[in-house]
Amino acid sequence: MCETIEKKKVLSCIQPSGMLTLGNYLGALKNWKMMQEEFDCTFAVADLHAITVRQEPAKLRSQIYSTYALMLALGLNPEKSTLFIQSHVPEHSQLSWLLSCNTQFGEMSRMTQFKDKSAKHADNVNVGLFSYPVLMAADILLYKPDFVPVGADQKQHLEIARDIAERFNRLYGDVFTIPEPYIPKTGARVMSLQDPEKKMSKSDDNTNAWVAILDDRDTIIRKFKRAVTDSGSGVIMSDEKQGISNLITIYSAVTGKSVSETEKEFDGKGYGDFKLAVGEVVADELAPIREKYNELITDKSLLEKYFREGADKAEKVARKTYFKAMKKVGFVI
Ligand code: ATP
Ligand code: LTN
Numbered sequence: 001m002c003e004t005i006e007k008k009k010v011l012s013c014i015q016p017s018g019m020l021t022l023g024n025y026l027g028a029l030k031n032w033k034m035m036q037e038e039f040d041c042t043f044a045v046a047d048l049h050a051i052t053v054r055q056e057p058a059k060l061r062s063q064i065y066s067t068y069a070l071m072l073a074l075g076l077n078p079e080k081s082t083l084f085i086q087s088h089v090p091e092h093s094q095l096s097w098l099l100s101c102n103t104q105f106g107e108m109s110r111m112t113q114f115k116d117k118s119a120k121h122a123d124n125v126n127v128g129l130f131s132y133p134v135l136m137a138a139d140i141l142l143y144k145p146d147f148v149p150v151g152a153d154q155k156q157h158l159e160i161a162r163d164i165a166e167r168f169n170r171l172y173g174d175v176f177t178i179p180e181p182y183i184p185k186t187g188a189r190v191m192s193l194q195d196p197e198k199k200m201s202k203s204d205d206n207t208n209a210w211v212a213i214l215d216d217r218d219t220i221i222r223k224f225k226r227a228v229t230d231s232g233s234g235v236i237m238s239d240e241k242q243g244i245s246n247l248i249t250i251y252s253a254v255t256g257k258s259v260s261e262t263e264k265e266f267d268g269k270g271y272g273d274f275k276l277a278v279g280e281v282v283a284d285e286l287a288p289i290r291e292k293y294n295e296l297i298t299d300k301s302l303l304e305k306y307f308r309e310g311a312d313k314a315e316k317v318a319r320k321t322y323f324k325a326m327k328k329v330g331f332v333i
Contacts, residue, residue: 010039010182011145013046013086013136016060016067017053019212022282023200026187026253027151029213033075035149035182041081042143042314043071048086048093049136052129053121066297068307070213073293082317084310086139091318095138096131098325099164102171103134107163111156120203137161142318144177152188153199155181172328175321187253193227196242214290217283224279225272235266235274244271251278254285 012032014024035041045067050060064085076083086092108114111133118125128135140148140161148158158181165176192198194209204210211223229243237245237259251274252262266274296303326333 007038007040008146009144009177010035010041010147010149011043011140011143011179012149013044013049013139014067014071015046015050016063017050017055018063018202019214020067020070021190021200021202022211022213022250022286023151023190024202025213025286026190026250027153027184028149029071029074030187030253031149031182031184032071035147036076036081039147041076042084042145042317043076043081044084044086044089044139044314045071046086046136046139049132052126052132053117054124065300065303066293068303069296070289070293072296072303072306073289078306078310082310082313083306084314085307088307088311089142089315089318091142091315091322092135092138095142095318095322095325096135098329099137099141099168100131100134102168103131103137103160103164107160108133111160113153113157133157133160134164137164140179141165141176142321143314144317144321145179146177147182148179149182149184151190152183155183168325172325175325175328184253186249186259190250190253191242191246193223193246196228196246211282213286214293215286216290217287220283220286221276221279224275224282227275229271229275233270235269235271236263244274247274247278251281254278254281 012028014020014028020029032041032043045064047060047064068083068085071083072078108130114130114132117129121129136157137160150158158179162178165178169176190200192200192204192209193211194206200210202210202212208223208226211220227243227247229247230241232241235244235248237248248259248262251257252259257265266277323333
């Protein structure tokens with residue numbers, strides 16, 4: 001007897017808000033590629049989220065193209081997965097309104113990212129920045145995913161998406177699937193190479209603090225050589241040695257070796273040797289992505305073909321969920 005087993009569904013998005021970093025790669029994107037083989041995946045460029053902070057129009061447009069090209073360069077395949085741009089599927093904004101009216105001001109006020117970002121962009125604390133997690137909940141819930149792969153910093157936003165979905169289902173009947181976060185064991189929080197107490201972020205003004213996925217080999221190795229570590233020695237993970245611990249996390253996330261295997265491999269070696277080794281494995285991992293990206297980014301018509309097809313596929317799914325939600329709330333459709 002032939003039985004078709006339905007694949008579990010996965011959804012995630014990434015903002016086109018600058019150069020994507022090794023943090024984005026290890027915390028989120030590396031998993032996307034792996035998940036594509038096993039799950040029914042939908043991945044989007046979250047361009048609507050990007051304007052919660054001020055963007056220069058021409059730069060935003062070019063970053064949307066480059067983020068989409070990077071998704072393809074990572075090995076995401078538009079034949080296997082649905083790869084699209086968030087703003088091309090209007091149901092994201094539309095569902096966001098329905099969900100906003102079912103989300104409390106108080107629960108949004110607890111979001112730590114809002115607190116951080118509003119402090120950082122004090123001249124532009126807009127309503128969109130505040131309600132950002134509701135749009136993110138809409139992104140997720142439209143596709144009824146089982147898993148949402150993200151870095152550890154997004155855990156709180158996923159919890160709120162689950163709360164919103166549960167409340168909506170309770171009030172109006174079953175519409176949404178309650179998604180599970182999928183956070184990698186190593187690499188979920190990659191720290192700055194210059195200040196290991198801060199997360200690695202592309203918006204850090206000190207470019208030595210972060211490695212871009214598209215940095216060339218020499219730049220990557222130079223940044224790791226300059227990485228801030230304490231004055232001790234010994235490649236050992238510990239709370240007191242955050243700089244070296246961050247490098248161990250990166251090394252093991254890239255190579256797939258465990259922390260103790262890594263410690264054993266570098267037993268007796270100094271920080272200098274280890275920094276060089278981390279730089280080399282990272283450069284080796286990222287080189288093929290950069291090569292593929294350089295090919296793709298010059299072919300705008302191919303990118304357009306893929307993202308239009310992706311949006312058509314995505315909208316078919318999104319529309320169904322959106323109308324079901326509208327109907328349950330009482331709209332005439
Ligand atoms: P910014 O750094 O400008 O605030 P961001 O990189 O956090 O932005 P996104 O580009 O939307 O924001 O993040 C995309 C994905 O990368 C998310 O899943 C996020 O959890 C993950 N991510 C971002 N930074 C890190 C990091 N330092 N370590 C691990 N994962 C990260
Ligand atoms: N806010 C997310 C990006 C994002 C996202 C999503 C992630 C927007 N919509 C839906 C997962 C699912 C961030 O990573 N900064």
